[in-house]
Amino acid sequence: MRQVQRTVCAHDCPDQCAILATVEDGRLAAVRGDPCHPFTGGFLCAKVHRYPERVHSPERLLTPLRRDGPKGSGAFRPVSWDEALDEIARRWQAIIDQRGAEAILAYAYSGHMGLVSRNLPRALFHALGTTQVEVGTVCDTTAEAAWQMTYGPVSPLDPESVVHADLVVAWGADVITSNVHWWPFVERALRRGARLVCIAPYRHRTGRRADAFIAIRPGTDGALALGVAHVLFRDGKADTAYLDRDVRGWRAWADSVLPGFPPSRVEALTGVPAGDVERLAAWLADSRAPFLRIGPAIGRSALGGHSVRAVAILPAVLGVWGRPGAGAFLESSYAFPVDYEALRRRALLARPVRSLSQVQLGRALTEWRDPPIEAALIMANNPAVTCPDAGRVRRGLAREDLFVVVHELFMTETAALADLVLPATSSMESEDVYRSYGHLYIQYAPAIMPPLGESRPNAWVIQELARRLGVVDPVFERTVPDHVRALLPPNEPALAERVLAGEPVKVPPTGGPGRWGTSCGHIDFEPPPDFPMEEAASPSTGDDFPLYLVTAPGRFSSHTGFEAVPSLREREGAPRCLLHPDEATRRGLHDGEAVELFNQRGAVGLTLALEGDVPPGIAVVEGVRPSAAYLSGGPINVLTPDDLADMGEGATYQNTRVDVRRLARAAAG
Numbered sequence: 001m002r003q004v005q006r007t008v009c010a011h012d013c014p015d016q017c018a019i020l021a022t023v024e025d026g027r028l029a030a031v032r033g034d035p036c037h038p039f040t041g042g043f044l045c046a047k048v049h050r051y052p053e054r055v056h057s058p059e060r061l062l063t064p065l066r067r068d069g070p071k072g073s074g075a076f077r078p079v080s081w082d083e084a085l086d087e088i089a090r091r092w093q094a095i096i097d098q099r100g101a102e103a104i105l106a107y108a109y110s111g112h113m114g115l116v117s118r119n120l121p122r123a124l125f126h127a128l129g130t131t132q133v134e135v136g137t138v139c140d141t142t143a144e145a146a147w148q149m150t151y152g153p154v155s156p157l158d159p160e161s162v163v164h165a166d167l168v169v170a171w172g173a174d175v176i177t178s179n180v181h182w183w184p185f186v187e188r189a190l191r192r193g194a195r196l197v198c199i200a201p202y203r204h205r206t207g208r209r210a211d212a213f214i215a216i217r218p219g220t221d222g223a224l225a226l227g228v229a230h231v232l233f234r235d236g237k238a239d240t241a242y243l244d245r246d247v248r249g250w251r252a253w254a255d256s257v258l259p260g261f262p263p264s265r266v267e268a269l270t271g272v273p274a275g276d277v278e279r280l281a282a283w284l285a286d287s288r289a290p291f292l293r294i295g296p297a298i299g300r301s302a303l304g305g306h307s308v309r310a311v312a313i314l315p316a317v318l319g320v321w322g323r324p325g326a327g328a329f330l331e332s333s334y335a336f337p338v339d340y341e342a343l344r345r346r347a348l349l350a351r352p353v354r355s356l357s358q359v360q361l362g363r364a365l366t367e368w369r370d371p372p373i374e375a376a377l378i379m380a381n382n383p384a385v386t387c388p389d390a391g392r393v394r395r396g397l398a399r400e401d402l403f404v405v406v407h408e409l410f411m412t413e414t415a416a417l418a419d420l421v422l423p424a425t426s427s428m429e430s431e432d433v434y435r436s437y438g439h440l441y442i443q444y445a446p447a448i449m450p451p452l453g454e455s456r457p458n459a460w461v462i463q464e465l466a467r468r469l470g471v472v473d474p475v476f477e478r479t480v481p482d483h484v485r486a487l488l489p490p491n492e493p494a495l496a497e498r499v500l501a502g503e504p505v506k507v508p509p510t511g512g513p514g515r516w517g518t519s520c521g522h523i524d525f526e527p528p529p530d531f532p533m534e535e536a537a538s539p540s541t542g543d544d545f546p547l548y549l550v551t552a553p554g555r556f557s558s559h560t561g562f563e564a565v566p567s568l569r570e571r572e573g574a575p576r577c578l579l580h581p582d583e584a585t586r587r588g589l590h591d592g593e594a595v596e597l598f599n600q601r602g603a604v605g606l607t608l609a610l611e612g613d614v615p616p617g618i619a620v621v622e623g624v625r626p627s628a629a630y631l632s633g634g635p636i637n638v639l640t641p642d643d644l645a646d647m648g649e650g651a652t653y654q655n656t657r658v659d660v661r662r663l664a665r666a667a668a669g
C-alpha cells in the first residue's frame with residue numbers, strides 16, 4: 001500500500017519544514033517539501049531530503065540493550081522493555097530512598113523538537129524532584145535571556161516580512177547553511193534592491209553572497225553594536241522621539257555607556273576597522289526598513305548576552321520598529337500561545353529542584369556532591385560529542401558507579417557509555433505537535449508508519465516509568481491530541497482543532513511599539529546595554545593560545561543527527577580546519593596536510609584547508625562530528641570550555657583558544 005501523508009521535520013532547526021512523506025507497506029519511501037507551507041516552499045534541505053536513509057538506516061537500534069562488559073566496551077545484549085524499565089524503576093527508587101531524587105539527573109533535549117517529546121519528560125522529573133535542566137542549554141538560552149530582558153517574551157517580526165526590507169543584516173547567522181528556507185525570502189528583498197550585510201568571524205556561505213562582509217573577532221559583537229549606536233547618536237541619527245516614547249532608561253544609557261565606544265576603541269576590541277563601524281552605522285541610518293537577523297551563535301561566548309542585547313536594541317535606536325520588514329529577529333518562539341506548563345507540570349514539584357546547566361554536564365557528573373549524581377537519563381541528546389568540555393562529559397559518563405540510561409535511535413558515543421540503551425522511534429513513527437522558532441507556523445503530525453522493531457517514542461517511555469514509579473497525574477494519561485488541546489488556549493478551541501486537522505497554522509507575531517512584553521511595558525534599557533570587557537576574562541579561556549576557534553554548523557550535518565546516513569557523511573566530508581594561508585606559512589604547514597588543533601584541554605587531529613575567507617587569527621571547524629570522523633583525539637568539543645555565558649547559563653563555545661601544529665604520524669595512524 002502506498003500513501004502520501006503530511007508530517008513535520010523534527011530536527012532542531014529554525015525552518016521546521018512541512019513534509020509530504022510517501023509510505024509504502026509501512027516503510028518511508030520518499031519525502032518532499034510540502035508546497036502548501038509558505039516557509040518550506042516545497043523544497044527540503046540536502047539533509048532531510050535523505051530521510052528514508054536515516055529512518056531505515058541499518059544502524060537503527062531496534063531493541064533495548066543492557067551493557068554486557070566494562071563500561072564503554074561497546075558490548076551489549078538485548079533485553080526486554082519490561083526488564084529494562086523495571087530495572088530503571090528499581091534502581092531509581094533505591095537512590096531516591098537513600099540519597100534523594102536529586103542524585104538522579106534526567107533530561108530530554110532537542111534531538112526531537114516535538115512539544116510532547118521535549119516537555120512531557122519534565123513532568124515526570126518534576127514529580128520525582130530529580131536534578132534537571134531548568135534553564136541553561138548549549139543552544140540559545142543566553143540569547144533568549146538577553147532578548148527577554150530587553151523586549152520581554154515577544155516575537156514581533158514575521159520572518160517572511162523580510163521581503164519588505166531594504167537592508168538585511170545577517171548578524172552571526174549563516175542563513176544558507178542553517179536557515180536555508182528563509183533564504184528565498186531574503187533573495188526576494190535583494191531582487192527589489194535591498195543590501196545584504198553579513199557580520200561573522202569568517203566569510204561563510206551567506207557571507208560570500210553578501211554586498212558587504214564585516215569580519216569580527218568572535219564574541220565581541222556587543223562592542224560593534226554599541227559603536228554603531230555611538231555613531232548614530234553622534235551624527236544625530238538616533239530617533240530620540242521614539243526612544244522617549246517607547247524605551248525605558250535610554251538617556252542614562254546614552255550618557256553613561258555610549259561615550260565609551262568610539263569607532264577607534266571598537267576597532268581595538270573587535271578587529272572591525274573604524275571605517276567599517278562608520279559605514280555600518282550609515283547604512284542603518286539610511287535604511288527605511290532594516291531587518292537584523294540575529295543568530296543565537298553570537299550568544300555563545302562569555303559576554304554573549306551583552307552582545308545579543310546590544311545588537312537587538314539597534315532598531316529601537318533607529319526608531320524603525322513597526323515598519324513592515326523592519327526590526328530585529330532572534331526567534332519566533334514567543335509568538336505561539338502555548339502553555340508549556342500544561343506538559344511540564346512544574347506544579348508537581350514538592351520543593352525547588354536542583355538545576356543543572358547542560359553546559360556543565362561534565363562538571364556535574366565528575367564533581368557534584370551532596371548528593372553526587374548516581375543515575376542519569378539522557379534522551380534526544382548526544383552530549384559526549386556536542387557538549388563543551390566533552391572529555392570531562394565522557395569521564396563522567398564512564399564512571400563505573402553511575403547508572404546511565406540513554407534513549408536513542410542510534411548507538412551514539414553517549415549511548416555507548418550507557419548501562420541501558422532504549423530504542424527511540426524516529427519522528428515518522430511518533431505523533432507530536434511542532435512550533436517553529438524560525439517562522440510562525442504550528443503543525444500537528446501523526447505517526448505515519450509503525451515503530452521500527454521495538455523502538456518507542458519519548459512519551460511512551462515516560463508514561464511507562466511514571467506508572468512503575470507510582471507517579472500519578474492526568475498528564476501521563478493524556479493522548480497527544482489531548483496534549484495539543486491542553487497546550488493551546490482554552491478560549492480558542494477552534495485553534496486546537498485546526499492544528500489537529502494537520503494543516504500548518506500561522507499565528508500572528510506578538511509585541512511591537514507600545515506592546516512589549518517587559519514588566520514596564522516598554523523596551524527596557526535598564527540595566528544599560530553595555531559590553532564590559534573586563535568581565536569577559538574566564539579562567540579557561542586560555543589566552544596564551546593565539547588562535548580563536550570558531551565552530552560553525554555543517555551544511556550536510558545537523559550536529560550528529562545525520563551521522564547514520566552514509567551519503568551525507570560523505571558529502572560533509574572529513575572534518576577540516578579552515579585557516580588563513582599566512583597562519584599556515586608561519587607554522588610551515590601546507591594545504592591538505594594532517595594537523596592538530598590543541599589547547600590545555602586536548603588535541604584534535606583533522607585536515608588542514610587553507611582558506612582566504614578566514615581572517616588570520618582564527619581557525620574554523622564546520623560541523624560537530626563524532627570522534628571517529630577525526631584523525632585523532634576528537635570530537636572537537638574536547639577543546640571547548642564549559643564556562644557559562646553572562647546570561648541564561650548558556651555555552652561559551654566561541655571563547656575557545658587554540659594553536660595548530662603538524663599531526664605526528666603515530667597519532668594520525
Ligand SMILES: Nc1nc2c(c(=O)[nH]1)N[C@H]1C(S)=C(S)[C@@H](COP(=O)(O)OP(=O)(O)OC[C@H]3O[C@@H](n4cnc5c(=O)[nH]c(N)nc54)[C@H](O)[C@@H]3O)O[C@H]1N2
Binds near residue numbers: 172216294554556558
Ligand atoms: N545545516 C545545519 N543547520 C542547522 C544546524 C546544523 O548543525 N546544521 N543546527 C541547528 C541549530 S541547533 C541551531 S541552534 C540553529 C542556529 O545555529 P547557530 O549555530 O546559531 O548557527 P548560525 O545562526 O548559522 O550561526 C553560525 C554562524 O555564526 C558565526 N559566529 C560564530 N561566533 C560568532 C560571533 O561571536 N559573532 C558573530 N557575529 N558571528 C559568529 C559563525 O561564523 C557561523 O557561521 O541552526 C540549526 N540549523
Ligand SMILES: Nc1nc2c(c(=O)[nH]1)N[C@H]1C(S)=C(S)[C@@H](COP(=O)(O)OP(=O)(O)OC[C@H]3O[C@@H](n4cnc5c(=O)[nH]c(N)nc54)[C@H](O)[C@@H]3O)O[C@H]1N2
Binds near residue numbers: 012110412457553637
Ligand atoms: N563546538 C560546538 N558545539 C556545539 C555547537 C556549536 O556551535 N559548537 N552547537 C550546539 C547546539 S546549538 C546544539 S542545539 C547542540 C545539539 O546537540 P545534540 O542535541 O547532542 O544534537 P545531536 O547530535 O543531533 O543529537 C541529538 C540526538 O537525539 C537523537 N534523537 C532524535 N530523535 C529522537 C527521539 O525522538 N527520541 C530520542 N530519545 N532521541 C532522539 C538523535 O539520534 C541524536 O543522536 O550542539 C551544540 N554543540
Ligand SMILES: [Mo]
Binds near residue numbers: 139140
Ligand atoms: Mo541549537
